Amino acid sequence: MADLNRINGNNFVVLGRAGMDLYPDPPGTRTEDATRFYSCLGGSSANIAVALTRHGGRASLVTRVSDDAVGRFVLNQLDHYGIDHRFVTATGGEVRNSLALAETRIEDHQSVIYRNGAADFEMSVDDVSAVDYKAFSALITTGTVFAAEPSRSAAFHAFDLARAAGLPLVFDVDYRPYSWASAQEASETYSRAAALCDIIIGNDVEFGFMAGGYDLGLEKARDLARSTAAIVVYKMGELGAITITPDSEFRTGIYPVEALKPTGAGDSFLGGFIAALAAGHAIRDAVLRGSACASIVVSRVGCAPAMPDKSELETFLAGHPGPSAS
Template sequence: MKTLDVVSDRYMDAIVLGRAGVDLYSAESGTSMDKVAGFRKFVGGSAANIAIAMSKLGKNVGMISCVSDDPFGKYVLAYLGSNGIDLRGISLDDTGSRTSVAFTEMKPGDCSVLIYRNDASDLTIKPEDIDVDYIANSKVLVVTGTALSKSPSREAALLAMQYARQHNTLVVLDLDYRPYSWRHKADAALYYQLAVGLSDIIIGNREEFNVMESLMRSDNKDDDVTAKLVLQHQHVQIVVVKAGELGCKVYCRDGTRFEQGIFRVKVNKPFGAGDAFAGALLSHLIAGGALEEGVRLGSGAAAINVASDNCTEAMPTLDELTSFISCNEQS
């Protein structure tokens, strides 16, 4: 598969559905949480990270989410808006829910992340909040899997995916498995399967695919077997299995299969890479670019992100990304 068919006559390039929150990163590198003296504040959350990544690469991007009607929620909205994100699909909740907050260490490995998601605002999205015309006017809908973890957000996410299918909007599912968000792994397996059946592109790591398959093939750890299973779903065209420092494997319905290595950098933190990868890959595909080059750009964006001290601000522009790739040998 060289390119992907994407409807071109749409105002929005992409809409990303999922969480937007506040990230508080340790201001001190290599320091354990109990000794950290201060934190630096940024906007985060997988969906927000992907949306910012695509916007910085020149795409017209919107979000479907919810934040709390308080200073943190308004901070998130202001930041997203200042980065060109269309805010029509984001609502303010005044019922007592709270925008997620993550506290992180700044270490290359063994890095603690404490996430506070009690009554998380992004999980209060309701089916009636989903605007079919908004989705019908977008080339791509990206759903991050945490949105499927609880009601009413899971019903809203599945409805958005159904609307996208009805209106020929490409559907991308980033599995984004966060165990603390789910009642039980069995729930995740069930709703992932439902969502995969509505998707064109599936992105995840080995652990996430293991969870998705756990009700059917609990012993499978083989990427080839996983891809064959996922590609049996009617609409799925591309499966990307991420493997951290081992790069990723890409499988297509037409039989195309290839691997992509990483770009070696000095890692400052382990998170943010997957969101940067997805943002760069999807931006390239939306522009009509070849899949192989999109995956290479994604790998470059991931490397840039893990070498930084935050996620959203470190998402590269296209010039920064192409310059990085041209100056760094791929491992």
């Protein structure tokens, strides 16, 4: 198990996808009725990197983008948010960047994600080997990187290199069925990845999926904390979260808001949670700050542009009556 105090260095290497998000405009518009769209940076790993930089941290992204206008849009957006993209490789041929059309509406919300021939799945062992892991405070990834080769082998190789350098490994399960050849393959691969990680974050469905049954998910989370992980956060949507360490377990609520959309909460939670740990907050406070970040994002348009900075988070916490009962 790595020393989590290293996270205090606040400099993170993040593996995984960056893409383009398109939102029908104005908010509330259905995709099929839209005549204009709002574009922004998307992709779970890129969103997490944005969240970290908004809180004053540094983030370097390791992935691949398409060698076309959409890939260049992504690179420009990474520059806009101050994310280091020297480890992002543009790839030609028939690969394409991830593209998501997501509505800013709760009722009958629709998200359509295009992932055929995804550029980020081309991330290679050479790509991750180019990183000097000793220069970073932790490695962060989401489960998407494991869904296809060569990205899967590259991600596990990055795990090996990061562990050798003493970095904590942070894993957001982030199960997306459409990216996988089979549920069994996904379950086995996620379980293998989780067993290597120091901090694991997922929802009740994802832990249940790894365990082979929804009712077994919480015990799966507890088993990971007892055996290999230092912190496991078991999220339950509106019911809050259960955070488990080798020595303790506690529940926390959420910060109720009037949501505009359901997307982006998980990425914002992880970024806010890790940023809070890096700032020296206790684990419970870090979970609550991550929960507040998630609430802020679902009340705004977009994902990356909706990520709060430190000042916005403090203002939200000061003006909110507090988390719901856990």
